[in-house]
Every structure is written in structure tokens, then in C-alpha cells.
Amino acid sequence: MNDQVAIFAKDLVKRFKTRSGAVDAVNGVTLQVRRGETYGLIGPDGAGKTTTTRVILGLLKRTAGKSSILGYDSMHDTYEIRERVGYIAQQFALPGDLTVMENMRFFADVQGVSRDEQRRRIPELLDFAGLSDFTNRLGSQLSGGMKKKLALACSLVHEPQVVLLDEPTLGVDPVSRREFWNLLGNLRAEKGLTIFVCTPYMDEAERCNWVGLMYQGKLVAHDSPETVKKMVPGRLLEFTPSNFVPAWRLIPGLDGVLEVQTYGAMLHVFVDDPDGRRNEIEHALAAQGITCEGMREIEPRMEEAFISLIERQSGRQMEETRDAV
Amino acid sequence: MQKSLRRTFAFIRKEMIQSLRDWRTLLMILAMPVIMMFFFAYAVNLLVDHMPTAVADMSRDDESRAFIEALEISGYFDAKMYVESEEDVIRMIDEERAKAGVVIPPDFAARVERGDAQVLIVFDGSESLAVQTGYSAASAIAQTHSVELLMSKAGQMGAALGALGGGALPIDTSIRVLYNPDMDGLVFMVPGIAAILLQLLTIGQVSMVVVRERELGTLEQLLITPVRPLELIISKVMPNIIITIADTVLIVLIGVVWFDVPFRGSIWLFAWLSLLFIVSGLGLGLLVSTVSQTQKQAQQITAVLMVLTTMLTGLFYPRLTMPPVVRAVGDLIPVTYFIRIARGIITKGVGLSFLWRDVVILVIYAIVVIVLASLTFRRRLD
Numbered sequence: 185m186n187d188q189v190a191i192f193a194k195d196l197v198k199r200f201k202t203r204s205g206a207v208d209a210v211n212g213v214t215l216q217v218r219r220g221e222t223y224g225l226i227g228p229d230g231a232g233k234t235t236t237t238r239v240i241l242g243l244l245k246r247t248a249g250k251s252s253i254l255g256y257d258s259m260h261d262t263y264e265i266r267e268r269v270g271y272i273a274q275q276f277a278l279p280g281d282l283t284v285m286e287n288m289r290f291f292a293d294v295q296g297v298s299r300d301e302q303r304r305r306i307p308e309l310l311d312f313a314g315l316s317d318f319t320n321r322l323g324s325q326l327s328g329g330m331k332k333k334l335a336l337a338c339s340l341v342h343e344p345q346v347v348l349l350d351e352p353t354l355g356v357d358p359v360s361r362r363e364f365w366n367l368l369g370n371l372r373a374e375k376g377l378t379i380f381v382c383t384p385y386m387d388e389a390e391r392c393n394w395v396g397l398m399y400q401g402k403l404v405a406h407d408s409p410e411t412v413k414k415m416v417p418g419r420l421l422e423f424t425p426s427n428f429v430p431a432w433r434l435i436p437g438l439d440g441v442l443e444v445q446t447y448g449a450m451l452h453v454f455v456d457d458p459d460g461r462r463n464e465i466e467h468a469l470a471a472q473g474i475t476c477e478g479m480r481e482i483e484p485r486m487e488e489a490f491i492s493l494i495e496r497q498s499g500r501q502m503e504e505t506r507d508a509v
Numbered sequence: 510m511q512k513s514l515r516r517t518f519a520f521i522r523k524e525m526i527q528s529l530r531d532w533r534t535l536l537m538i539l540a541m542p543v544i545m546m547f548f549f550a551y552a553v554n555l556l557v558d559h560m561p562t563a564v565a566d567m568s569r570d571d572e573s574r575a576f577i578e579a580l581e582i583s584g585y586f587d588a589k590m591y592v593e594s595e596e597d598v599i600r601m602i603d604e605e606r607a608k609a610g611v612v613i614p615p616d617f618a619a620r621v622e623r624g625d626a627q628v629l630i631v632f633d634g635s636e637s638l639a640v641q642t643g644y645s646a647a648s649a650i651a652q653t654h655s656v657e658l659l660m661s662k663a664g665q666m667g668a669a670l671g672a673l674g675g676g677a678l679p680i681d682t683s684i685r686v687l688y689n690p691d692m693d694g695l696v697f698m699v700p701g702i703a704a705i706l707l708q709l710l711t712i713g714q715v716s717m718v719v720v721r722e723r724e725l726g727t728l729e730q731l732l733i734t735p736v737r738p739l740e741l742i743i744s745k746v747m748p749n750i751i752i753t754i755a756d757t758v759l760i761v762l763i764g765v766v767w768f769d770v771p772f773r774g775s776i777w778l779f780a781w782l783s784l785l786f787i788v789s790g791l792g793l794g795l796l797v798s799t800v801s802q803t804q805k806q807a808q809q810i811t812a813v814l815m816v817l818t819t820m821l822t823g824l825f826y827p828r829l830t831m832p833p834v835v836r837a838v839g840d841l842i843p844v845t846y847f848i849r850i851a852r853g854i855i856t857k858g859v860g861l862s863f864l865w866r867d868v869v870i871l872v873i874y875a876i877v878v879i880v881l882a883s884l885t886f887r888r889r890l891d
Contacts, residue, residue: 241733243729243732243733263735263737266733266734266735267735269733271730271733272730273726273729273730273733275726275729278727278730279523279527279727280725281526281527281530281531282523282526282527282530286523286526290519290522290523291734293515293516293518293519293522294515294516294519294520294734294735294736295734295735296512296515296516296735335730
């Protein structure tokens with residue numbers, strides 16, 4: 185095992201038995217997170233992000249494949265992992281009837297942090313998380329963003345080398361989200377912490393230096409955000425049609441149009457040649473009495489890349505099923 | 510080892526803080542046994558006395574009136590409703606206006622003279638407890654009454670009282686031991702109620718703890734720490750043990766001080782065995798907790814357990830008359846053993862030499878459920 189690898193999974197499978205049969209929530213995931221890296225596991229709800237994280241942590245039993253953290257096997261070296269890793273579960277889950285300080289001290293005690301160390305670390309972490317003024321407040325009375333920051337502070341109290349965060353900004357307002365990510369950025373820069381984040385938010389994915397795109401239990405892409413964004417077909421045009429639905433129906437049939445995505449009142453159209461197709465689209469729509477406003481070429485973001493990848497993935501699956509039938 | 514102690518201590522501290530912070534629940538847990546004790550004790554006490562009784566006295570003489578008076582004085586029967594015939598008595602019971610009925614045949618006085626007097630006593634069979642106690646009471650009253658009759662007759666006839674009295678008094682005593690209402694009532698009920706309340710507290714409280722963490726999602730955050738299942742279990746049980754000990758002291762104090770239940774055996778023996786019982790109950794509660802996925806499931810299982818406990822452990826209904834299968838189900842509930850222990854120590858004043866079997870079973874029971882609970886409680890979520 186390479187020393188530079190913090191988190192490792194190969195052909196990971198997690199099968200849940202349900203009443204209607206077996207479901208593979210994680211279906212052959214292979215990924216690698218290098219030390220000091222911020223890795224984003226992104227994907228829609230139900231893609232299998234949480235299950236993947238839990239299996240890697242040893243919180244769920246592995247059905248098949250391999251997985252390890254810092255070289256420790258998820259299933260066999262569970263306690264070694266738990267002494268070296270920080271984790272924030274998706275649902276805020278620190279005891280709400282303990283105060284901020286009690287929570288910190290509880291997790292420090294459980295992780296075997298000595299009292300001397302606690303006196304040094306806890307104020308530092310509280311200061312870092314901006315919670316120094318709230319040490320006596322009950323966990324349940326904190327705002328959503330503050331809860332997440334407390335959870336982060338608690339998960340760092342034993343100075344882990346790796347933290348796994350499962351949708352840490354779920355239900356947190358945009359300002360707090362930004363603050364939270366700034367904290368993560370500082371941690372990475374100052375302590376070289378390896379950060380593994382599950383998130384459905386594409387703007388957060390852009391802050392990672394490696395992303396895994398998860399869809400229906402599989403990784404459909406595994407690369408740097410820049411490379412993932414280049415995986416979309418052709419170039420991207422954005423505009424607002426005066427009559428949305430007919431335009432949306434008409435454009436996919438035009439020559440050179442690779443893919444159409446809706447974006448609020450706007451359409452995002454992937455084309456092979458933006459300069460040439462731009463006029464063709466405008467003409468075709470004008471023939472139907474539809475005008476285009478603000479037509480321009482834009483750089484595809486993670487969001488467009490992600491939707492494009494998923495649509496192609498589901499299209500491929502539909503073809504496969506059709507072939508099978 | 511030291512690490513393990515530190516972790517356990519950290520968890521116990523957390524549980525203590527949480528228990529104390531939730532003072533309403535704490536107060537309820539402490540007040541519940543007190544309230545229940547009073548309700549239970551008085552309800553059980555009132556359940557069988559002052560039964561509304563229909564009387565068909567076809568004799569209407571001094572002898573029959575004396576007998577009815579004896580029934581009344583016993584406190585078990587309220588013979589206020591006088592009717593004409595046996596049919597009337599049965600009708601009164603059918604209409605639920607009476608729980609018991611007395612039919613005295615026309616020639617009662619004459620038969621008493623001859624010594625073969627018969628009285629028919631009818632009970633509402635739908636209330637087995639009333640039948641049981643009423644039946645015992647009625648026959649006791651009848652016997653005592655006839656002994657008194659015999660004695661007064663002997664006095665009238667000027668026979669040697671000493672000879673007759675010497676023969677009659679032992680009968681009197683044996684009747685008292687078997688049928689004395691004091692014996693059958695509170696003195697016997699209080700240890701049983703204590704056992705049942707302790708069970709309710711231990712299982713009821715503990716069965717919720719692990720499930721609650723699971724439902725709140727805090728379990729996931731706790732599982733990710735290096736805590737071992739046994740450490741978690743011990744720390745969950747600790748605060749509950751302390752609370753339940755406080756409750757036990759309260760229950761026994763109420764029994765002894767308020768209800769005048771004599772504490773005949775060794776208090777220390779009772780204390781140790783109560784602790785053993787508490788541990789086994791907590792273990793059972795934890796087992797319920799680890800196998801349940803939701804608090805609702807845990808509550809349902811606890812409710813079923815409590816029903817089985819009241820019916821099968823010998824608190825109200827004698828276990829001797831139960832079919833073997835039903836009795837076997839009762840054997841699985843720790844209260845069965847503790848009721849015998851509690852009654853043995855408190856009421857009868859016996860020691861380990863009589864109770865060792867129940868004690869051994871309870872020890873094995875406690876070990877088995879706690880081991881089972883920590884085996885079922887995995888270090889994973891699934």
C-alpha cells in the first residue's frame with residue numbers, strides 16, 4: 185500500500201436485502217484519496233454516497249471488494265481507524281442536551297486526549313470554529329451552521345489525519361456554508377488534513393481538488409474538477425427563449441446539437457461549433473416566432489458537466505436494457 | 510485497560526449530565542413508583558372486599574341473621590340487597606348489581622341444631638379474583654361461625670369448656686393462617702408490587718436508551734469513536750442502576766412505613782438481591798433496545814413484557830395452576846424469581862438457604878442477557 189494514499193476502495197459493493205429483493209447501494213466503487221487532498225464525492229440523493237462513506241469507515245458491513253483508511257482495513261481494523269479519523273454524520277448528531285464545552289470534552293475524553301492536551305486544544309478549536317462565546321450553550325440551541333462547526337471541532341479534537349464529512353453543509357445557509365468551507369480550506373493548508381466530503385452541491389465540488397461523480401451506486405467519473413468539466417461534449421451556449429416549451433422541444437432535433445439542459449428560464453445547449461450553430465438556432469427559432477435573448481457561449485461548470493454525465497449514463501443504461509430485451 | 514476505563518468514564522459522565530439535565534423525566538421516574546405503589550396497593554386491597562351481595566334468606570331466624578351479620582362484619586360482603594329466592598340472587602348477579610349472593614334454605618336454624626346446615630354462596634365467575642378471595646373468605650367465615658356456634662352451644666349445655674376449647678382453638682388458628690385477609694393482602698402484595706415496579710423501571714427506561722440514540726442519529730456519531738460495545742452498554746446502564754436503587758429504597762420505605770408491612774428478613778440480603786434483579790432487568794431492557802429499530806418497537810415489546818409479567822410471574826395469579834407452557838413463559842421473566850425472593854425475605858423472613866435456587870437462576874439470567882445484549886449490539890449500524 186502506498187504511503188501517500190489516505191483512503192482506498194476497490195470494487196466496493198454494499199448490498200442491502202429488502203423485502204423486494206437485494207439492492208446494491210454501492211456497486212463496484214473504486215477510488216483513491218491521496219494524503220492532504222480534498223476529495224469530493226458528489227452525486228444526487230440516493231446515489232450511494234453515504235453508504236460508501238459508512239462502509240469505508242466500517243460502520244456498515246462490506247459485501248465485497250476492499251476498502252481501507254490509512255492502510256487500515258475498514259472491517260478488521262475498525263478501532264485503529266476510529267482513533268485516527270474524524271467523521272461528521274449527515275444528520276447533525278452530537279448530543280443536543282450537552283453544552284458546547286461538554287460535547288468537546290466528551291469527545292476528547294473518549295478519544296483519550298489527556299487533560300493537558302484538552303486545555304490547549306479545545307480553546308484553540310473553539311476559537312477556530314468561532315464558538316468561543318458559546319461554550320455554555322446547549323447543542324440543541326445552536327443554529328444549523330454552528331452545529332456543523334461544533335461537529336467539525338469535535339471531530340478534530342483528537343487531531344485526526346483524515347476527516348470524512350457526509351453532506352456537512354446540509355440545511356446550512358449560504359453564508360455559513362462559505363464560512364464552513366473556509367475553515368476546511370484553512371485546515372488543509374495549515375495541518376495538511378486529508379478531507380473527504382460527500383455533497384450534492386456542485387459549487388462545493390469545485391472547491392475540491394479531486395472529485396468522484398457517483399450515480400446509482402457507481403462512480404461515473406473520478407478526476408480533477410477541471411478534467412471532469414472537459415468531459416462534456418462540445419461547447420455550451422446559454423440563452424433565454426421567449427417561448428420556453430416549444431423551443432425546448434425544437435432544439436434537440438437541430439443539426440450539431442449534442443445535448444439540451446434547462447436552467448431556470450434559460451436553456452443550456454451543447455453544440456459542436458458554437459459560432460456556426462448559434463445563427464442556425466436563432467433562425468430555426470425565429471421561424472417559429474420565438475426570439476432568443478442574451479445568447480452567449482459560457483464555460484461549462486460542474487453542474488452542467490454532472491448533469492451531462494448522468495444523462496449519458498442513464499441513456500446508456502436504457503440502451504442496455506433495450507438491447508437486453 | 511486504562512484507555513477503556515477512560516472511555517467508559519467519559520460515557521458515564523455524559524449519561525449522568527444528560528440524565529440530570531432532563532430533570533422532568535428524572536422526577537417522573539422517581540415519583541412514578543410512589544404513585545403506582547399507592548394506587549396498586551389500594552386498588553388491590555379494595556378489589557375483593559365490600560362485594561355487593563344479594564341475600565335470599567328463606568329462614569329469617571336468629572341463626573340466619575347471625576350468619577349474614579358474620580359475613581358483613583368480615584368486610585368482604587355488603588349484604589344489603591335482600592331478595593326472595595335463589596333465582597332472584599342469580600338474576601342480580603347476571604345484571605351485575607351483585608358480585609356475590611347468599612341463599613339460606615328455610616330450615617336453616619333447625620339444621621344448625623342438627624349440625625348439617627347448608628348455605629349456598631354464589632359468585633360472579635367472570636371475576637376470578639373475587640371468586641378466589643370471596644370463596645376463601647366465605648368458607649372461613651362459615652367455619653369460624655360454626656366454631657363459635659359450637660362453643661356457645663357447648664357453654665349453654667354446660668359441658669367442659671376446657672376440653673372442647675382445647676380441641677376447637679387449633680382449628681381456629683389453622684383457619685387464620687390460611688385465610689386471614691391481612692396475610693393475603695398488602696403484606697403479600699407489597700413485595701410483588703415492588704418487583705413489578707422495578708421491572709417496569711428497568712426495562713422501560715433502558716429499553717429506550719440505545720434505540721433513542723439510534724433514532725436521533727447520535728448512535729452513528731458515538732459508534733465512530735473508539736468506544737467498545739461493552740463500554741457503551743455499561744455506561745448506559747450505570748445511571749439507571751443508581752436511579753433504580755433510589756426507587757427501590759423508596760418503595761420499601763413506603764411499604765414499611767405507610768402500609769405497615771413488616772420487614773422480617775435481612776435488609777442487606779434484600780439489598781444485594783435487589784441489585785442483582787435490577788442488573789438482570791437492565792440487561793433485558795438493553796436486549797430489547799438493541800433488537801428494536803425504533804422507539805415505538807421498543808415500547809411495544811416492553812408493553813407486551815409488562816402484560817406477561819403481571820399475568821405469569823405469580824403477582825396476582827398463582828403459578829401452580831398454570832399449564833406448563835404458560836409457566837415456562839413466566840420462567841423467562843426475571844420478576845418470577847424476584848417475587849419469590851422478595852416475598853421470602855420481606856414477608857416470610859427466610860434466608861439464602863431457602864432462596865438459593867432463585868438466586869442462582871437470577872445470576873445466570875443477568876449474565877446471559879448482558880452478554881446477549883452486547884453481542885447483539887454490534888459496532889456497526891447494520
